[in-house]
Amino acid sequence: MNKDTYPFLNLEGDFIYAFVSEGIRGKILKAVLISPLPYHPEKHFNPLFNLGFGDVVRDDEEWTLDDSVRSGNGDMPKVIATVARIAMEFLRKHPDCALSFQGYIDQKSVLHGKNHRNVLYQRGINSNWAELSVEFTFWGGKAGNFEKYVVGNQYDQILVKIK
Amino acid sequence: MNTHMEKHKEMESEAWMEELLKDKERIIAAIKNSPGLQRRNREAAEMLSKLKPPFPWDDHYAQKKD
Numbered sequence: 001m002n003k004d005t006y007p008f009l010n011l012e013g014d015f016i017y018a019f020v021s022e023g024i025r026g027k028i029l030k031a032v033l034i035s036p037l038p039y040h041p042e043k044h045f046n047p048l049f050n051l052g053f054g055d056v057v058r059d060d061e062e063w064t065l066d067d068s069v070r071s072g073n074g075d076m077p078k079v080i081a082t083v084a085r086i087a088m089e090f091l092r093k094h095p096d097c098a099l100s101f102q103g104y105i106d107q108k109s110v111l112h113g114k115n116h117r118n119v120l121y122q123r124g125i126n127s128n129w130a131e132l133s134v135e136f137t138f139w140g141g142k143a144g145n146f147e148k149y150v151v152g153n154q155y156d157q158i159l160v161k162i163k
Numbered sequence: 164m165n166t167h168m169e170k171h172k173e174m175e176s177e178a179w180m181e182e183l184l185k186d187k188e189r190i191i192a193a194i195k196n197s198p199g200l201q202r203r204n205r206e207a208a209e210m211l212s213k214l215k216p217p218f219p220w221d222d223h224y225a226q227k228k229d
Binding site for chain 1: 211
């Protein structure tokens with residue numbers, strides 16, 4: 001995936017990463033958290049992690065991470081490509097792990113009947129499918145049902161694992 | 164020219180992040196304790212816990228065993 005991405009830092013273990021988005025609203029600190037999900041041996045995935053990300057902001061003296069914001073920094077494709085690069089690096093380092101990720105449903109998403117961030121994730125996957133599908137296996141979930149990822153279908157949740 | 168400008172921008176961003184990361188421990192705590200991310204983890208776990216076989220990844224794991 002030869003997309004333009006931001007350089008990122010690994011803050012803790014292989015589970016917390018940070019990078020700086022730079023766009024029309026200036027510099028915004030972004031963080032990615034990869035968290036373990038409960039183990040269900042009968043469902044094969046062991047271990048399974050969930051990927052989430054958002055903006056790290058300082059309000060007075062308090063730091064918070066807001067994963068529901070639209071930063072409006074004009075660089076969403078580059079941000080998503082950076083998150084994808086982090087996910088790929090994690091999966092290469094941990095080939096037995098699978099990653100789950102989903103976007104968020106905000107007002108605009110509801111209005112358009114789409115999960116906006118997932119649309120961007122999927123646009124990234126679909127436009128790089130020839131390359132990604134050689135190294136990774138994807139599954140897509142909608143309304144609680146998963147299938148092997150089909151380019152063009154829209155999903156609420158995506159699972160990915162190295163082949 | 165562009166590459167030079169991009170490199171400069173990148174260095175500026177790195178310096179900016181380094182400055183912020185003086186507060187690294189508190190930033191890490193904020194990330195880990197983010198209610199939004201915790202809620203999303205719960206939702207993902209819940210969705211996966213409800214799945215019933217056959218799973219679309221059975222083939223993948225069967226092939227790995229072989």
